[in-house]
Amino acid sequence: MGQTAGVTVLRWLSVVSLLGWLYLAAGHGRFWRTDQRLPPRRPPGRRPEVAIVVPARDEAEVLPLSLPSLLAQKYPGRARVILVDDHSDDGTGALARHLAETGGLPLTVTTPPPLPSGWTGKLWALRHGVELAGQVDYLLLTDADIAHGPDSVADLVAAAESNGLDLVSQMAGLRVATGWERLIVPAFVYFFAQLYPFRWSNRPGARTAAAAGGCSLVRREALERAGGIAAIRGAVIDDVSLARAVKSTGGRTWLGLADQVDSVRPYPRLAQLWRMVSRSAYTQLRHSPLLLAGTVAGLGLVYLLPPAALLTGLSTGRAGLAATGGAAWALMAGTFLPMLRYYRQPAWSALLLPFTALLYLMMTVDSAVQHWRGRGAAWKGRTYR
Structure with missing residues (x-):
């Protein structure tokens, strides 16, 4: 009974995640497009200093x-x-x-x-x-x-x-x-x-x-x-x-x-990239535990839940759960493809985005922990509170 209830909750959460990806793909400023380059320009009539x-x-x-x-x-x-x-x-x-x-x-x-x-x-x-x-x-x-x-x-x-x-x-x-x-x-x-x-x-x-x-x-x-x-x-x-x-x-x-x-x-090395992200991640959240909790939950719902729903649906024979999870994961990967092309990376690596998102989630939490320890926003030998 408990297992069935858990799968039901996962199914509804996967629907919410899919709806979220439908919005992100179609309505969130087309953030995933990489066509924002320098606007049309002509040689200026003057020569500014x-x-x-x-x-x-x-x-x-x-x-x-x-x-x-x-x-x-x-x-x-x-x-x-x-x-x-x-x-x-x-x-x-x-x-x-x-x-x-x-x-x-x-x-x-x-x-x-x-x-x-x-x-x-x-x-x-x-x-x-x-x-x-x-x-x-x-x-x-x-x-x-x-x-x-x-x-x-x-x-x-x-x-x-x-x-x-x-x-x-x-x-x-x-x-x-x-x-x-x-x-x-x-x-x-x-x-x-x-x-x-x-x-x-x-x-x-x-x-x-x-x-x-x-x-x-x-x-x-x-x-x-x-x-x-x-x-x-x-x-x-x-x-x-x-x-x-x-x-x-x-x-x-x-x-x-x-x-x-x-x-x-x-x-x-991963440690260098980790520090690049974590030094300012909690600052971006205005050092708010509430925003941190919301960010962790949001990352989990949007990026981690789709592959979990797909794998759970396939392993338990629940086609609907697998379909919603797979569709959300496909939308996720599809919106990531233009950025991968911009960086000349293989298309298959779009499927790794949930794992990368998990790393970013951990970096964000680490950023908050370092802030609480008084070592947040440290860079070049200086620490900023």
């Missing part, structure tokens, strides 16, 4: 792969690079100066004052770089591990000028060289897009606002109108906070996938 601000803390490992791509930008207007060496211990600043000796855009290497209370290290470095940039038209805020194609800055500025955008952000392509990277990275971008559907974020007046911190071009006037970097000084998820600040003051924002902007940072 751009300052490229790169916060860098202990980045000597990746800087030779990223900084030369910025120095080699083919931008027709005035542009320069400001690398803010955030008190590195590995010679980041000296290496940057050495890399600039081959020519290219002018490079300024600077160090900010000691980190004050209430600021994250990255945002304090960005503030210092933005102040040093002065009265430029645009600021490209880009991470030290991001390599840009030669026309990246020109295309970003053209997109902003042609479409009246105040913030143009691209989700950099992440490395997918190892088995763990191939399993986790495409899902990372997929989940981000599910949380912040790009189409909704790009819609003027919509409540959804998001950006990708690795590559965000912002008008200086729009940034000042939003209160500058100081307005988000304590944000751990600084990219989304920046987009919200710009959009809340009437600015137009745009976010999409990149074609010539790539992260060169390797995450070869």
